[in-house]
Amino acid sequence: MRKHFVSLILLLASIQVYAQDVAPKRQVDFWLDVLGLKGVLFGIGLAVFAYAYVNSVKLFAWIDDQTYGTRDYILKKFEIMFIEVDPNKITIGLLIMSFGMGILVFCILAFIGKLLLGTIAGIAVLIAGWKSPRPIVDYFEARRKKKYQMQMVDALNLLANGLRAGLTMPQAIGMVVDELPAPVSQEFNLVLQQAKIGVPLDEALENLKKRVYTEDNEMFVTSVNILRETGGNLAEVFDTIVLVIRERVRLQLKIDTYVASGKIQAYIIGAMPFAMILMFGSGDPDYFPLLFGTVLGVIALIVICGMVALGMWIIMKIINIKV
Missing domain, CATH: 1.20.5 (Single alpha-helices involved in coiled-coils or other helix-helix interfaces)
Known part of the structure; x- marks a missing residue:
């Protein structure tokens, strides 16, 4: 089989040389x-x-990662965020977001006579619906993690006050669960439940650090585990961590204020080409058939969208300063 395939390649190559x-x-x-x-x-x-x-091996692995892999990725993130959902509903939702929306856009544009634009737009919507679930889930996870970080100050204050009042570490964690809202109460409640079924507290805290990995969480878990073995005043350590977190939050808010103008520039750059298209199109409607109804116009639109997205991505990378 391999010899026949090589012979066919050589034959096609010789024909190509002659065709030069x-x-x-x-x-x-x-x-x-x-x-x-x-x-x-x-x-x-x-x-x-x-x-x-x-x-074939790489191809099937890629297909599996983009289909079942995406579903499993979403289910894993939902489990971390304490969201219960049926896996079949996730599968149906992914199909609707990709193939369903792509076919719908194609049918709408084809029905009004824009077959070429409908094909390109349908494929673009299909790819966007196929690739967007992971970033969307990551966005909600990052938002939840940010909310958790903002609640850590109150949680550590409660832990420090509980330890000063003579409570044990599990009892102080229980006080955090009762007094604070989600997500910090959900995470600490899971630590408490794991400790109740026999999981060592240091291991339960390590699981917390893996689920919600932040620098504040790492300091908190490392401090608790070390001082529980060597001995020390956990309340004072928690007070120190609270001061560090507050200073970091203050600095982050200050940086966000400085880079706000950069974000506005990114949004203006992204909206300007489309605003100009609408402005010229409203003045001379003959521009729209040339832009949306011809191959060259559709290619120009794709290039415009790609360059706008690249410009916004570069600006966002520049102004994304981590503290």
């Missing part, structure tokens, strides 16, 4: 004359099959 003597504008006609339309299509199909066969 033909004028570039007539090379397509040359291939059609030599192989015929079916032969050209067969050659393209054979090349695609050969590539898929050689890279």
Whole structure:
């Protein structure tokens, strides 16, 4: 099988060398004359099959990661955020966001006579719906983590006051669970439940650090585990961590104020091309058929969207300062 495949490649290569003597504008006609339309299509199909066969393991691994892998990724993130959902509903939602929305956009534009634009827009919506679930879930997880960080000051104050009042560490954690809202109460409640079923407290706290990995959490868990082994005043350590967190939050808010103008510039840059399209289009409606109804116009739109997205991404990377 491999020998036949190599022979076919050599045959096609020799024909290509011979075809170099033909004028570039007539090379397509040359291939059609030599192989015929079916032969050209067969050659393209054979090349695609050969590539898929050689890279079949990587291809199937990629397909699995983009389908079941995406669903499992979302389910894992939902479990971290204490959200219960049926896996079948996740699968249906992913199909609707990708294929469902893509087919819907294609059908709407094709119905009004924009077949080319409908095809390109449908594929774009399909790809966007296929790729967007992970970033969306990551956004909500990051927002939850930020809320958790803001609640850590109150949680550590309660822990410090509880320890000064003579409570044990599990009892102080229980006070945090009772007094504070989610998400910090959810995370500390899980630590408490794990400790009640026999999981060592240091291991339960390590699990907390893995679920919600932040610098504040790492300081908190490391301090508790070390001082529980060596001995020390946990209340004073918690007070020190609270001061560090407050100073970091103050500095982060100050930086956010300084980079706010950069974010506004990014939004203006992103909106300006589309605003100009609407402005010129409203003044001369003949621009719209040229832009949306021709191949060159659609390509120009794709290039515009790509460059706008690249510019916004670069600006966001520049102004994204971590404390």
